[in-house]
Amino acid sequence: MTDIERHPYDVVVIGAGGAGLRAAIEAREQGKRTAIVCKSLFGKAHTVMAEGGAAAAMGNVNPKDNWQVHFRDTMRGGKFLNHWRMAELHAKEAPDRVWELETYGALFDRTKDGKISQRNFGGHEYPRLAHVGDRTGLELIRTLQQKIVSLQQEDLALHGDAEAYLKVFAECTITTLTKDGDRISGAFGYWRESGSFILFETPAVVLATGGIGKSYKVTSNSWEYSGDGHALALRAGATLVNMEFIQFHPTGMVWPPSVKGILVTESVRGDGGVLRNSEGKRFMFEYIPAVFKAQYATSEEEADRWYADPDNNKRPPELLPRDEVARAINSEVKAGRGSPAGGVFLDVSTRLPAEEIRRRLPSMYHQFKELADVDITAEPMEVGPTCHYVMGGVEVDPDTAAAKVPGLFAAGEVAGGMHGSNRLGGNSLSDLLVFGRRAGAAAAAYVDAIGPDRPPIAEDQVAAATTEALAPLTGVAGENPYTVQSDLQQTMNDLVGIIRREHEIVEALGKLETFKERAKRVTAEGDRPFNPGWHVALDLRNLLLISECVAKAALERTESRGGHTREDYPKMDPVWRQENLICSVDGDQVTITHQPLPVMPTELLSLFEKEELSKYMTTDELSTLDTTAGEGGRP
Amino acid sequence: MTYKAEFRVWRSAGANTSDGALVDYTVEVNEGEVVLDIIHRLQATQAGDLAVRWNCKAGKCGSCSAEVNGKPRLLCMTRMSTFGEDEVITVTPLRAFPVIRDLVTDVSYNYTKARQIPAFTPPAGVAPGEYRMQQIDVERSQEFRKCIECFLCQNTCHVVRDHEENKPAFAGPRFFIRAAELDMHPLDAREDRKDFAQREQGMGMCNITKCCTEVCPEHIKITDNAIIPMKERVVDTKYDPLVWLGSKIFRRS
Numbered sequence: 068m069t070d071i072e073r074h075p076y077d078v079v080v081i082g083a084g085g086a087g088l089r090a091a092i093e094a095r096e097q098g099k100r101t102a103i104v105c106k107s108l109f110g111k112a113h114t115v116m117a118e119g120g121a122a123a124a125m126g127n128v129n130p131k132d133n134w135q136v137h138f139r140d141t142m143r144g145g146k147f148l149n150h151w152r153m154a155e156l157h158a159k160e161a162p163d164r165v166w167e168l169e170t171y172g173a174l175f176d177r178t179k180d181g182k183i184s185q186r187n188f189g190g191h192e193y194p195r196l197a198h199v200g201d202r203t204g205l206e207l208i209r210t211l212q213q214k215i216v217s218l219q220q221e222d223l224a225l226h227g228d229a230e231a232y233l234k235v236f237a238e239c240t241i242t243t244l245t246k247d248g249d250r251i252s253g254a255f256g257y258w259r260e261s262g263s264f265i266l267f268e269t270p271a272v273v274l275a276t277g278g279i280g281k282s283y284k285v286t287s288n289s290w291e292y293s294g295d296g297h298a299l300a301l302r303a304g305a306t307l308v309n310m311e312f313i314q315f316h317p318t319g320m321v322w323p324p325s326v327k328g329i330l331v332t333e334s335v336r337g338d339g340g341v342l343r344n345s346e347g348k349r350f351m352f353e354y355i356p357a358v359f360k361a362q363y364a365t366s367e368e369e370a371d372r373w374y375a376d377p378d379n380n381k382r383p384p385e386l387l388p389r390d391e392v393a394r395a396i397n398s399e400v401k402a403g404r405g406s407p408a409g410g411v412f413l414d415v416s417t418r419l420p421a422e423e424i425r426r427r428l429p430s431m432y433h434q435f436k437e438l439a440d441v442d443i444t445a446e447p448m449e450v451g452p453t454c455h456y457v458m459g460g461v462e463v464d465p466d467t468a469a470a471k472v473p474g475l476f477a478a479g480e481v482a483g484g485m486h487g488s489n490r491l492g493g494n495s496l497s498d499l500l501v502f503g504r505r506a507g508a509a510a511a512a513y514v515d516a517i518g519p520d521r522p523p524i525a526e527d528q529v530a531a532a533t534t535e536a537l538a539p540l541t542g543v544a545g546e547n548p549y550t551v552q553s554d555l556q557q558t559m560n561d562l563v564g565i566i567r568r569e570h571e572i573v574e575a576l577g578k579l580e581t582f583k584e585r586a587k588r589v590t591a592e593g594d595r596p597f598n599p600g601w602h603v604a605l606d607l608r609n610l611l612l613i614s615e616c617v618a619k620a621a622l623e624r625t626e627s628r629g630g631h632t633r634e635d636y637p638k639m640d641p642v643w644r645q646e647n648l649i650c651s652v653d654g655d656q657v658t659i660t661h662q663p664l665p666v667m668p669t670e671l672l673s674l675f676e677k678e679e680l681s682k683y684m685t686t687d688e689l690s691t692l693d694t695t696a697g698e699g700g701r702p
Numbered sequence: 703m704t705y706k707a708e709f710r711v712w713r714s715a716g717a718n719t720s721d722g723a724l725v726d727y728t729v730e731v732n733e734g735e736v737v738l739d740i741i742h743r744l745q746a747t748q749a750g751d752l753a754v755r756w757n758c759k760a761g762k763c764g765s766c767s768a769e770v771n772g773k774p775r776l777l778c779m780t781r782m783s784t785f786g787e788d789e790v791i792t793v794t795p796l797r798a799f800p801v802i803r804d805l806v807t808d809v810s811y812n813y814t815k816a817r818q819i820p821a822f823t824p825p826a827g828v829a830p831g832e833y834r835m836q837q838i839d840v841e842r843s844q845e846f847r848k849c850i851e852c853f854l855c856q857n858t859c860h861v862v863r864d865h866e867e868n869k870p871a872f873a874g875p876r877f878f879i880r881a882a883e884l885d886m887h888p889l890d891a892r893e894d895r896k897d898f899a900q901r902e903q904g905m906g907m908c909n910i911t912k913c914c915t916e917v918c919p920e921h922i923k924i925t926d927n928a929i930i931p932m933k934e935r936v937v938d939t940k941y942d943p944l945v946w947l948g949s950k951i952f953r954r955s
């Protein structure tokens with residue numbers, strides 16, 4: 068294996084989105100030689116597309132906001148399936164992580180008194196999202212990118228080499244993690260540009276690879292989202308949690324067909340946009356579920372008053388958590404009350420002056436004008452659900468982001484647990500910062516702890532990884548990888564989509580088996596340098612493995628909760644709330660096991676009214692609650 | 703609405719061609735599609751190894767830059783309806799950067815230039831969370847922070863487009879707006895941004911042709927709002943003998 072370039076590092080971060088960059092900054096600040104590896108150019112990761120904002124209870128707009136309220140909203144949004152400790156850390160640390168960005172040079176929109184402005188978003192009790200117009204993700208990634216540059220400038224001054232402690236390996240894809248016994252020893256991949264192989268020799272790997280949206284046909288996600296990190300973790304012996312929970316964002320573009328799925332930010336609704344069906348009716352009032360009756364307005368008048376006077380009015384139902392809104396749109400379309408292109412109408416044109424729309428939602432204005440010929444200041448948009456985010460991911464320790472495998476850490480969308488069964492808008496960007504930092508710190512601490520006992524590379528693993536990576540190029544006249552990929556996407560969309568039924572999931576699992584067989588025989592035309600057909604063929608293995616996890620977990624969970632809706636089991640079941648489904652692989656076979664959810668400590672439980680908890684918990688749990696929590700209720 | 707379009711796409715030397723060449727393809731086009739959709743259709747049906755960069759498909763990431771009929775464009779934001787059905791559409795890589803393969807170019811020049819600008823310098827004694835700025839004061843810099851780093855402006859600027867030899871001394875419009883952004887940042891602690899732009903970034907080579915502004919997909923007024931204000935103030939200081947002397951002495955030490 069002499070033709071493989073090798074790089075020794077202390078910490079290798081896979082992924083250059085918000086989570087990866089924040090992790091790398093932390094590892095470097097702790098003095099570790101750190102590599103950042105990413106499939107695209109530096110600064111192009113998915114985080115760049117985030118629009119609405121980053122949720123942090125800074126209380127700049129409504130001083131009543133604090134971490135406890137944010138924690139409560141997050142748990143409610145996730146239907147109490149979240150790992151309580153992650154939700155707690157997230158709510159407590161998000162403000163510091165956002166403020167820190169200002170010291171790196173970020174320029175958020177401001178309040179009148181010069182603080183960071185915060186906007187309303189679905190499921191958040193108070194205006195909470197720090198934002199820059201509707202391009203917050205761009206600001207976040209550029210800020211972190213520039214912070215990395217500034218650290219490199221320091222290293223240049225100090226060591227004469229800008230890349231001495233922090234180097235970005237862009238357009239480089241990791242396909243395999245190597246191990247020494249049960250611990251991580253390295254990461255193997257290829258350069259997209261040349262197609263040649265590269266091996267990182269490292270005791271610590273931080274996965275920050277984002278999501279899995281490319282397993283679905285209609286998605287807001289880019290080609291990068293093929294579940295690589297999820298699959299790498301599984302194959303390395305780690306576990307995934309909550310994989311049945313996929314967030315379908317209620318508002319994706321539906322026309323023209325080639326942009327179907329591209330996101331329409333929730334800020335449109337946060338800033339006053341309303342949803343109407345073909346009869347012109349604001350239908351969301353019909354869809355307020357019992358658990359949320361207390362927090363949402365029941366009349367248009369009250370809902371409209373809320374924008375100006377949120378203290379004395381309840382919020383509009385357009386701002387219910389995403390799963391509720393997505394299901395409602397789905398039902399309206401099914402009932403024949405959809406828009407011409409098969410969505411519903413989202414209208415902000417009758418709600419705000421044109422000038423204001425252009426100022427607050429510039430990139431949405433731009434996007435509709437250029438891609439659909441629609442002027443959103445003058446007419447409504449047509450929107451429908453799109454696969455957007457995976458709540459499930461690598462099972463990690465909340466405080467250290469450590470996976471089950473020593474030396475493996477995961478943060479950001481690739482990690483599971485934080486968002487339970489449904490993520491609130493804005494909680495991802497803050498999650499990236501909070502847990503990215505924690506993962507970087509914990510990886511650094513791990514490296515310190517192992518000291519000189521560095522794991523050696525097992526050469527047979529490298530050889531196997533090489534053979535595996537070259538397979539699509541060496542086969543003869545096999546199937547086109549693009550065809551298998553698109554059949555897979557169609558299957559997941561149709562059979563394991565927003566509304567699920569047992570027989571359909573079973574059918575999907577059957578098809579997945581045939582796709583697996585077909586995938587073994589795909590061949591890519593052409594040679595190694597920058598060959599997208601080859602790259603698709605390699606991603607396919609990951610997509611297939613992850614799709615199987617999603618389908619198997621979806622079949623197992625016989626209830627409906629958050630991003631998992633079973634038509635044959637339409638109710639939320641308190642018994643299921645105590646259960647996590649854990650995926651692991653053995654060879655090529657995905658296994659699902661049940662695992663009890665960690666129990667929330669009393670001081671956090673006491674943040675909720677007992678009446679609210681009774682909607683989620685079993686009678687048994689509620690009775691123990693009585694003896695341990697005493698009074699219950701708010702502090 | 704569906705029709706067959708004639709595409710000519712630059713293909714590098716590789717498995718199928720021995721030399722780089724424009725290759726003709728006839729390919730289906732449907733209503734509402736953009737040039738990137740057609741490139742993807744070519745990949746999926748006729749040219750599996752056709753190299754192109756893209757991510758967001760919504761004009762947000764700046765990955766899909768190339769030239770369509772000789773004009774620098776984002777492939778994902780160039781609608782097919784802007785061309786006649788019988789028009790031959792030629793897609794080529796960015797001209798100012800070395801081609802890696804097909805439509806993919808080596809844009810590392812830009813990352814090198816980015817690293818040469820002194821980073822944001824936080825104000826001394828202001829704790830995180832204590833930053834206070836007025837919206838009106840941040841807006842000027844925010845305009846420049848809309849930049850998606852598509853590098854179309856860099857590709858267009860005649861100072862480097864056909865003049866490789868100017869690259870070492872010239873940072874280019876994308877990084878003039880970065881300099882302007884930091885200069886106008888209400889809390890950046892450095893005072894020498896304009897001077898630096900003139901001295902180290904080669905802003906003097908810009909003769910304000912505005913070509914960069916014209917191609918910017920984010921509609922950033924690169925020349926009017928960044929370069930001209932930066933130049934004006936540099937001109938002031940350049941003729942101030944004390945500052946002039948100061949910078950000379952500083953450079954020698």
Ligand SMILES: Cc1cc2nc3c(=O)[nH]c(=O)nc-3n(C[C@H](O)[C@H](O)[C@H](O)COP(=O)(O)OP(=O)(O)OC[C@H]3O[C@@H](n4cnc5c(N)ncnc54)[C@H](O)[C@@H]3O)c2cc1C
Pocket residue numbers: 081082083084085086087104105106107111112113114115116117118119120121122203204239240241242256275276277278287288291295296330455456478479480481492493494495496497499
């Ligand atoms: C259109 C859109 C709008 C959104 N808006 C919001 C919002 O307003 N607020 C909010 O909180 N959230 C939002 N989200 C969600 C949020 O943006 C993402 O969840 C988040 O950015 C994920 O960040 P990350 O750091 O986990 O990964 P990403 O930013 O996705 O980065 C993943 C990185 O991993 C790399 N990678 C992947 N696989 C490999 C591999 N095999 N080898 C090497 N590198 C690899 C990729 O190249 C990339 O650099 C939005 C998402 C979308 C799609």
Ligand code: SF4
Pocket residue numbers: 858859860861874875907908909910911912913914915925929
């Ligand atoms: S205005 Fe200056 S920077 Fe812009 S294209 Fe012309 S010469 Fe280049």
Ligand code: SF4
Pocket residue numbers: 764848849850851852853854855856875876879917918919920921922924
């Ligand atoms: S300034 Fe405009 S053209 Fe130049 S890189 Fe940025 S977005 Fe692209």
Ligand code: FES
Pocket residue numbers: 755756757758759760761762763764765766767776777778779
């Ligand atoms: S693909 Fe992101 S700008 Fe074109």
